[in-house]
Amino acid sequence: MTATGADGRLPATMRAVRFDSVTGDLSLQEVPVRAPDVDEVVVKIAACGICNSDLDRIDGRVTPVLPVFTPGHEAAGVVVAVGERVSLWAPGDRVVLAAGRECGHCAECRVGGGPDDCADPHLMAVHCDGAWAEYVTTSATALVGVPDSIPLEQATVLSGSVSTPYGAIDTARLRPAEAVGVWGLGALGTHLVQLARICGASPIIALDPRPVARERALGRGADVALDPANRQVTSYIKEITKGRGLDVAFDLVGCPSTFGQAREVLRKRGRLVMVSASPDTQEVGRELPLARNDQIVVGHTGYRVTHLEGVVELMERGRLDIDGSISAILPLEQVIEGVRRMREHDDAPIRVLLRP
Ligand SMILES: [Zn+2]
Ligand SMILES: [Zn+2]
Structure with missing residues (x-):
């Protein structure tokens, strides 16, 4: 449980949107920042999209796995801390997060499968907390690097x-x-x-x-x-x-x-x-x-980490232009307004993002 912190300044708590499936409440709360396990990283979130599958849980069409959790699974940001066994990533790296991470104990994972082969991937905002928050702690294998030429806000749209x-x-x-x-x-x-x-x-x-x-x-x-x-x-x-x-x-x-x-x-x-x-x-x-x-x-259904790599490649070379795909960027405090815009399809938005 050792974290080689970016600058040793990983805060103890952060702001995160919490959804309570019993009361139906969506509220901004102060919650602990989870320190990375040996093979995990902590990402400071630049922005995270509001997706229809978030709305499915918030609006009760799908029963959430967790009674209380942080929604959001289309996120990008900057690595701020890495576990001691992580060599692929370092603090300062710009990354987009895949929503799924390997379970670590299925038959595929036991032979080193990784998130693309895992039989039972754990999904952000379903089996663990998501990214409508200032920080996310996730598996080092669930990241794809984002070149400087791609704004992190646009990278969130690539994810999902x-x-x-x-x-x-x-x-x-x-x-x-x-x-x-x-x-x-x-x-x-x-x-x-x-x-x-x-x-x-x-x-x-x-x-x-x-x-x-x-x-x-x-x-x-x-x-x-x-x-x-x-x-x-x-x-x-x-x-x-x-x-x-x-x-x-x-x-x-x-x-x-x-x-x-x-x-x-x-x-x-x-x-x-x-x-x-x-x-x-x-x-x-x-x-x-x-x-x-x-x-x-x-x-x-969904995508593999290799697909996320593919669309980052297409965007970096200028083949793919998603300039018009971000309909609005709202601060985390305005999560309820953001959810309303996606739910009511105001001007048929492609993505409304939340910025911590
Ligand atoms: Zn989604
Ligand atoms: Zn697995």
């Missing part, structure tokens, strides 16, 4: 809302010139459109009922943006793809209507990727036509 769609593209084995459809243009879908463009997908068809989200997708590389509520939508997609249909359909909504629509326009040997779908999204009876056409349905 860019790395998850990047991982979904990996799952889909997307190739150049493949026709892609993206259902749902929130943070993940909007970034998926950008990344599909980088990968050479063509055409890219973006679908969302909100005109502002469709307009944004056109600005980020979609060839066509459609309202899925339009009765003609499937025949439009057939027409745009010259009658072939889609090679890859990404469903980021996960309800029977989007799944059904995506399946209907999937070409022979097409792949349908359900991103972060909940288990109840598949209806019985959909499988038969999928099998007949050699089509593949796969699920995709």
Whole structure:
């Protein structure tokens, strides 16, 4: 339990947003800063996003694992202290945090698996405290370095809302010139459109009922943006793809209507990727036509540390521009206003960040 502190000034306490799942209260409190274990680091948080999965727990759609905890899992900052066995990181390093860390005792971890192979990864803001706080103590393996050219605020957006769609593209084995459809243009879908463009997908068809989200997708590389509520939508997609249909359909909504629509326009040997779908999204009876056409349905949740490295690389080389992805940066004290803006979709925000 030794910490080689940055300057020996790791404070005893810090400000953190605490969510009490019994009372439903979200409040700023003074809590202890946990000293790093031998293979852990302490990161001073520069900013942390407010994600829909935070809102799922705060609004009671998902039962939290911990009764009282600090939310927030899309964070970046600067290393201020490292455990005695940590050699990869040193105080002063700029880093983005992966939400998952290895459990340390599953079969994969016992053979040195690390967070990308762990069978039971522990998630920030689910199994342990998150980053709506001044400091986070986490595993040294859960960090990716951020070059000086990338602002830390933008790095927070790479964690989760860019790395998850990047991982979904990996799952889909997307190739150049493949026709892609993206259902749902929130943070993940909007970034998926950008990344599909980088990968050479063509055409890219973006679908969302909100005109502002469709307009944004056109600005980020979609060839066509459609309202899925339009009765003609499937025949439009057939027409745009010259009658072939889609090679890859990404469903980021996960309800029977989007799944059904995506399946209907999937070409022979097409792949349908359900991103972060909940288990109840598949209806019985959909499988038969999928099998007949050699089509593949796969699920995709979250991202691996290697995906986070990939999007940092794309951004550093100027391939990926997420300038417009931060809708607002609020001080930690205004957490309730930030949660309200994300919950009520004020101007369809991509990310609202909290700054300690
Ligand atoms: Zn998230
Ligand atoms: Zn494990």
